[in-house]
Amino acid sequence: MAITDGTVVWLGQDSVGRALHPDAEVVDLAGAWVAPAFVDAHVHATSAGLLLTGLDLTGCRSLSDLLDAVRAADGPLIWGHGWDETRWPENRPPTRAELDEAARGAVVYLSRIDVHSALVSSALVDLAPAARDADGWSPDGPLSRAAHHHVRGAAKDAIPVARRRAAQEAFLSHAASRGVACVHECAGPDISSRDDLADLLAFDGGPEVVGYWGSRDPIDLPVRGLAGDLFVDGALGSRTAALCSPYEDADTSGALYLTADEIAAHLVSCTEAGLQGGFHVIGDAAMAAVVQGFETAAAVVGVPALAARRHRLEHVEMITAEQAAKLGSFGVVASVQPLFDREWGGPSGMYVQRLGAERGTALNPFSQLAGAGLVLALGSDAPVTVVDPWASIRAAVHHRTDGFGISPRAAFNAHTRGGWRAAGVDDGITGTLQPGAPATYAVWEAGELEVTTPDSRVQRWSTDPRSGVPGLPSLDSTPTCLRTVLRGRTIFERE
Structure with a gap:
């Protein structure tokens, strides 16, 4: 592959390339595998960076594990993330009194794995007194909805600027080391802040x-759109995703934050302004409101104008075939997270606990979305799940519900070219490696390549560059990233 000024200018036989570019600097990759770099289509960089540099609770296997982690933490502000009570023997989070005892007066903010509720200390509540009168307040348990937004805002304000920027840098460096050359930051007033997003957009030297x-x-x-985590509803784990019928394990149907008319008005205003709009949507009641909103907007601006903007939806976990077909006709992007199914799908996962077997095993139908014509873009929703594109591809292929997965090739494309298309770059070459494309790629130590033939036989070849055989690494292995390059500039290189 020959690269000039950050653009691929030639691809083919090694000896021919050397003859065509006799003065080029030659980098011999010693049999490594080169492919388009990944795009993570949904991240929260600062929160994910704080997980890397702060209190990681994803490994807690019990209530007492969490309290021990808080006791061992230092500083007047303890920011942690990742607890999941559905995996604990107690099957409940700690009370505020238990947390206060462990915190010893510190300001503590501990987001649940889905980041739609949090455990907080009394010291943090004192910094956000409005939370006591807000929807989602609990005098002794996790806070959700508006109460959660109040305390999260106070916790964010308590983070020193230097610590916030260090967290962002740590996350972007980590993403680059996973072969990711671009991330979609889903910021917002209830999630981060203007200053947080401005710092992130100004960061130079890492992924775009x-x-x-x-x-x-x-x-x-300079945002791409008023989209991302513009909440239509919440999350299933925190029981705030909006459902048509109540949760199986609680007397609630979740929370609907936007009406169909409000959704339609936003889509119309974004379409007319030439902006990408979009929403966070998970529950079936929320999806019904979104589809109705799209139908209303299409009647106002017309289907061609609506589809041209590539409006996007985040998560899209509960959806019918009829709804998917309608959204596909509107040119919608589905920004999805396959690791959600790996973590919470299956017959005994959190989805079934919350929704029962019939509803809980019908989530994240990737094959249905792709078949309906939606553009698929894969991401992590970090810090909700880890940045691990190969694991994400594996989860998209090996879905826990039969028939819901997609092919390895489709999953790889959704994690590369699909991410650029989701961001409005639909020139036909970005996210690929061909002459004229940006030289954005990753170099992998990959072992064997694997190609599935039309009759479903799996054939394997080594990654010897002389073989010339197209393929993907076997999904039974995890390639090691050796280098990540963004438009010809190396943003990660393994020592």
Whole structure:
């Protein structure tokens, strides 16, 4: 492969390339495998960076594990993430009194794995007194909904600027080391802040950051759209995803934050302004409102204008075939997270605990979305799940519900070219390696390549560059990233 000024200018036989470019600097990759770099289509960089540099609770296997971690933490502000009570023998989070005892007066914010509720200390509640009168308040348990937004805002304000920027840098460096050359930051007033997003967009030297602002109100920053985590509802784990019928394990149907009319108005205003709009949507009641909103917007601006903007939906976990077909006709992007199914799908996972077997095993139907014509873009929703594109591809292929997975090739394309298309780059070459494409790629130590033939036989070849056989690494292995390059510039190189 020959690269000039950050663009691929030639691809083919090694000896021919050397003859065509006799003065080129030659980098011999010693049999490594080269492919388009990954795009993570949904991240929260600062929160994910704080997980890397702060209190990681994803490994806690009990309530007492969490309290021990808080006791061992230092500092006046303890920011942690990742607890999941559905995997604990106690099957409950700690009370505020238990947390206060462990915190010894510190300000503590501990987000649940889905980041839609949090455990907080009394010291943090004192910094956000409005939380006591807000929807989602609990005097002794986790806070959700508006109460959660109040305490999260106070916790964010308590983070020193230097610590916030260090967390962002740590996350972007980590993403680059996983072969990721671009991330979509899903920011918003209830998630981060204008300053947080401005710092992230100004960061130089790592993956490209495509910014989204989850609000109906414009922001004076170069964002791709008013989309991302503009919440129509919440999350299943925190029981705030909006459902048509109540949860199986609680007397609630979740929370609907936007009406169909509000959704339609936002889509119309974004379409007319030439912006990408979009929403966070998980529950079936929320999806019904979104589909109705798209139908109303299409009647106002017309289907061609609506589809041209490539409006996007995040998560898309509960959806019918009829709804998928309608959204496909509107040119919608589905930004999905396959590791959700790996973590919470299956007959005994959190989805079934919350929804029962019939509903709980019908989530994240990737094959249905692709078949309906939606553009698939894969991501992690970090820190909700880890940045591990190969694991994400594996989960998209080996879905826990039969018939819901997609092919390895489709999953790889959704994690590369699909991510660029989701960000509005639909030139036919970005996210590929061909002459004229940006030289954005990753170099992998990959072992064997694997190709599935039309009759489903699996054939394998080594990654010897002389073989010339196209394929993907076997999904039974995890390649090691050796180098990540963004438009000809190396942003990660393994020592």
